[in-house]
Amino acid sequence: MTDKETRTNPVSFPGMITKAAQLENQEINEAELRAINKHTLSPLTADDVFTFKAVLCDNEIDRQSERFTVKALEDLKKLFIGKTVIKDHSWSANDQVARIYATELVMSEKTNKSGEPCAQLVAYCYMVKTASNADLIAEIKGGIKKEGSVGFRASSVICSICGTDNAKSYCRHFPGKSYEKEGGPQQCVFTLASVSDAYEFSLVAVPAQKSAGVRKSYTGETVEAPATEPENTSNVAEKHEDKDTQTRVRLMETHAKNNINTMKNYQED
Numbered sequence: 001m002t003d004k005e006t007r008t009n010p011v012s013f014p015g016m017i018t019k020a021a022q023l024e025n026q027e028i029n030e031a032e033l034r035a036i037n038k039h040t041l042s043p044l045t046a047d048d049v050f051t052f053k054a055v056l057c058d059n060e061i062d063r064q065s066e067r068f069t070v071k072a073l074e075d076l077k078k079l080f081i082g083k084t085v086i087k088d089h090s091w092s093a094n095d096q097v098a099r100i101y102a103t104e105l106v107m108s109e110k111t112n113k114s115g116e117p118c119a120q121l122v123a124y125c126y127m128v129k130t131a132s133n134a135d136l137i138a139e140i141k142g143g144i145k146k147e148g149s150v151g152f153r154a155s156s157v158i159c160s161i162c163g164t165d166n167a168k169s170y171c172r173h174f175p176g177k178s179y180e181k182e183g184g185p186q187q188c189v190f191t192l193a194s195v196s197d198a199y200e201f202s203l204v205a206v207p208a209q210k211s212a213g214v215r216k217s218y219t220g221e222t223v224e225a226p227a228t229e230p231e232n233t234s235n236v237a238e239k240h241e242d243k244d245t246q247t248r249v250r251l252m253e254t255h256a257k258n259n260i261n262t263m264k265n266y267q268e269d
């Protein structure tokens with residue numbers, strides 16, 4: 001698509017959603033090698049390749065107060081097969097370091113906060129061992145490079161407060177903010193119900209993600225949340241809630257790197 005050709009450093013562009021991903025080491029076997037060789041011009045041997053897997057996303061409510069449906073994860077599962085893995089969001093050919101040769105939706109017996117079975121989208125990636133990527137392979141093996149970022153476009157984004165599909169037109173609500181509803185204040189969550197395009201899976205030092213309740217960008221147009229709520233919906237408790245939420249987001253970002261083992265344990269259960 002032309003967007004990819006004209007944008008050289010798409011850390012974020014209007015309409016693109018980014019999410020943090022976690023990398024793990026993986027052993028290669030014959031079945032993996034057969035799957036990899038479907039993507040190569042000449043067959044590779046186990047000695048030629050290094051593979052790793054990555055949890056791209058799951059169906060838990062995340063730090064942006066967004067959640068995927070299983071349907072959206074299934075869309076991504078199809079869209080990410082064969083996609084190149086890049087470095088630092090760079091779409092330059094030199095920074096294409098790996099390729100996704102298989103994807104899998106891993107369902108768990110555990111349930112998420114919404115009471116649905118936990119689902120994780122896992123991508124299996126291979127790299128051809130070369131002198132130029134020896135450092136990167138060592139970093140992934142050593143657990144130094146263990147974070148990534150996925151970029152995609154959602155075709156249906158449903159607001160939990162009013163039901164508007166924000167992929168088509170924006171409502172006045174922002175995910176992560178609290179709004180007065182019948183029965184008390186309610187935290188707004190946006191459900192990513194379907195996905196139309198997968199742009200990138202990038203290895204990054206620090207995953208770039210927007211903060212909850214700050215802005216939204218689903219249609220191609222980006223809108224900022226108003227600094228203060230209109231008179232009739234604003235109250236002291238809500239302002240405190242916002243401050244608490246932002247503090248929590250910051251804390252969670254600080255601790256995100258330490259959570260990779262938790263993700264891994266969950267995966268192995």
Ligand SMILES: [Zn+2]
Pocket residue numbers: 159160161162163164171172173
């Ligand atoms: Zn809404």
